[in-house]
Each structure stands twice: as structure tokens, then as C-alpha cells.
Amino acid sequence: MSPSPLARAKDSARLLRSDLAAAGIDIPHSLALELVAHQRGAKDWNTLTATGGANLQPAPAQPPAFAPGVPVLRVVSAEVALGFYRDHLGFALDWAHRFEEGLPLYVQVSRGQTVLHLSEHHGDGSPHGVVWIPVADVRALQAELHSRPAPPRRPGVDTEAPGGPTLEVIDPCGNVLRFCQRDDG
Known part of the structure; x- marks a missing residue:
């Protein structure tokens, strides 16, 4: 059974917070949730949870980053x-x-x-x-x-x-x- 859209959004918030902490930027979990809600097209986290994650936009896909090749x-x-x-x-x-x-x-x-x-x-x-x-x-x-x-x-x-x-x-x-x-x- 795959995780619910809200569970995936919470996982995204944890990952965002962890990645930022690794870069020396500490944010509260509530801010990470708000940022993820915005990424998914919701006004805020409360709006996102009120819909149960229905009509969520998928997390934005990041194109792969390429550096110059070396022959x-x-x-x-x-x-x-x-x-x-x-x-x-x-x-x-x-x-x-x-x-x-x-x-x-x-x-x-x-x-x-x-x-x-x-x-x-x-x-x-x-x-x-x-x-x-x-x-x-x-x-x-x-x-x-x-x-x-x-x-x-x-x-x-x-x-x-x-x-x-x-x-x-x-x-x-x-x-x-x-x-x-x-x-x-």
C-alpha cells in the first residue's frame, strides 16, 4: 500500500528540513510544512490537510543538473x-x-x-x-x-x-x- 498524499507531503517536509539543516539552515517543522504545501499548490498547510491532500499537485520535478563533460x-x-x-x-x-x-x-x-x-x-x-x-x-x-x-x-x-x-x-x-x-x- 502506497503512502497517502499527506504522508508523502510530510515526508517531503522532513527531507527539506533535514537537507537545510545539513547546509547549516535550521527551520521549524511548521515552516517546512508550509513550504511543502506551497510547492503542492495549496495556500497553506491547513488548507492542504483540510482537503486530505485531494487535488494535490505533484512535487515539482527538478531536471537533472549537468556539468560540462570531460572528454x-x-x-x-x-x-x-x-x-x-x-x-x-x-x-x-x-x-x-x-x-x-x-x-x-x-x-x-x-x-x-x-x-x-x-x-x-x-x-x-x-x-x-x-x-x-x-x-x-x-x-x-x-x-x-x-x-x-x-x-x-x-x-x-x-x-x-x-x-x-x-x-x-x-x-x-x-x-x-x-x-x-x-x-x-
Whole structure:
């Protein structure tokens, strides 16, 4: 037998109060009941209980929260890939993890808001993956890459690429990075 609508509303009030307390906000149980009643479309808790919970609106559904994803690029040698990502592309090494000596390396690199994971693990990512990275000024990035001492590549900018001018770089492991100056028009 499922709980009554009022029992579910009371449970919601207890959960609300508990979650707020965990965040350092203490409220009386009566206020939690009033807030839940408002969420369910009632004027107040007394109105809600007088109807026995009839015609209650369901608790508002919260859409799942998403954060930016982090691409995992398969690399044969993290050492070789790190040299390229740090020295040529200007990424910073955030952290590196290896379960024990001799096992594959897994690292995180970042530059600005772009975060990438580079993995030597065979099950992570597919060789020759592609990552599309928006940039504010693709020509400035091109100039920066060309100014590096002995750049391994001197990429051009494709002005006809979908989405806007794009500079494509291939890392030493065959992964493709497409830096695109968005054309939102």
C-alpha cells in the first residue's frame, strides 16, 4: 500500500528540513510544512490537510543538473602527449594518476575552461578521437602556436568550417582537436 498524499507531503517536509539543516539552515517543522504545501499548490498547510491532500499537485520535478563533460582521449604515451599539450598547446597538468608503477597513466590537463583527460588505459576512449573546443580568437591561437620554438606543426585556419573559423591540430597519438571561433550568426 502506497503512502497517502499527506504522508508523502510530510515526508517531503522532513527531507527539506533535514537537507537545510545539513547546509547549516535550521527551520521549524511548521515552516517546512508550509513550504511543502506551497510547492503542492495549496495556500497553506491547513488548507492542504483540510482537503486530505485531494487535488494535490505533484512535487515539482527538478531536471537533472549537468556539468560540462570531460572528454577522455586515448594516448599511447602520456609522457609524449603531455609534452605536446603543455609545451605546444599551453595546457597545464592538473594531476596524474597511476594505480602502481608500471601501470597505465591517466592525467588531466586544462587551459581556460577546457579540461581534457588523457589516458593510457586500453579501455578508455577510442584512438583518434575528436574534440571540438570553442575559442574566442582562433587567429590569436594560430599566432601563438606558430610562435612556439620549433613548433611540431604550423596549422592553418579553415574559414569555411561549419560553426566558424577552425584551427585543427592533431596530437602525437592521432587525436584531433578542433579549435573553433564560433560563428553564432
